[in-house]
Amino acid sequence: CYPRATFETTITRETINQFYLFNPRNLYQNFIVGVNGGDRPLFTYLGPLMPNLGNAVYSNTGAISPLFNDPDLQVIGLGSRIFLGGGIGYITWEGTQHFPLQKRLPNRTPIGPAATLALIGDAKQMQSKWVRGCYFKNHGPSIMLGVGIPLPVLNEKVVANCTIQDQDIVAPVVDFSIPRRVRPTFGLVSYAQLKSGRIKIEGKLVRSAPLASIFLSHQIALELKQWIEAGEFTLTESVAPIPMNRTFLPFLES
Incomplete structure (x- = not known):
């Protein structure tokens, strides 16, 4: 193809042939808790601290x-069909910063931050309720994206994994x-503590709040359940597993 030097028009998702969203890093399998032990406000990728x-x-x-709910990614894998932005999407690969060798609890x-997923979906199906732009001061624009993954109940182990509770999982508190x-870090706190609205750091009660919407996450689960019950969404078996032996290689300055 030989494109013009200039071209001016207005496009919408209804006037273009292909419109899809590919997101190379989604659904961190755990992450950190950000705090600020300094004496001035900090504007971070988690928002103001x-x-x-x-x-x-x-x-x-x-x-x-x-x-x-699938800690070793035994049923989530490449090709798994998912809820993505209000439409149907698929898992395409491991995500960037994928680090499945993170230390783990007995469960x-x-x-801390571990596995991530790369996702793709038809943006023509997506809804503004589940795909929103946002801006983080001193960091720039980002996207808020609703994602839901149904887990096929293939055996008792899948059911056992899905009984996980907030008091059973932890995250590191990072300064x-x-x-x-x-x-x-200031150690580990459970998600039950985080969701209570207060955590204790060195004897001090500190207000805690989520960056992701827990309310909307429940709404996604309910909507996906309705799709499945109505026969509008069928579960798929993955075509290949997500690699679980990746090491994390930081960039080094030369």
Whole structure:
């Protein structure tokens, strides 16, 4: 093809042939809790962190999160059909920053950022309720995307994994006031503690709030359930497993 040097028009999803969303990193299997032990506000990718441990922000929905309910990714895999942005999508590969070798509890859930997924879906099916633009001060634009993954009940192990509770899973509390890639932590807290609205750090009660909407996550689960019951969405068997032996290689300056 030889495109014109200039071309001006207006496009919508109804006037173009293909319109799909490919997102190379979604659904972190756990993440961190951000706090600020310094003396000035910090504007981070988790949002504002107030000084002197003024607040704590976490970004995972806890026990309702799909990857906590399939910790070793035994039923979630390449080709799995999913709810994506209000339409139907698919898992295409492991996501960027995929780190399945993260340390894990006896229940196999990770104690920090672990597996991630790359997803694709037909954006013509998507709805603004489940795909929204946002902006993080000092960081730039981002996207808020609704994702739901149904888990086929193939055996008792799948059922057992899905009984996970917020008190059974933990996340590390990380101090963003330390300006280096690997930051110190204040230890681990459970998602039950985080969802209570207060966590205790060095004897101080700190307000906690989620970056992801727990309410909307439940709405996605209910909508996906309705699709399945109405026969509008069928579960699929994955065509290949997600690699679970990837190491994490940080970029090094030369």
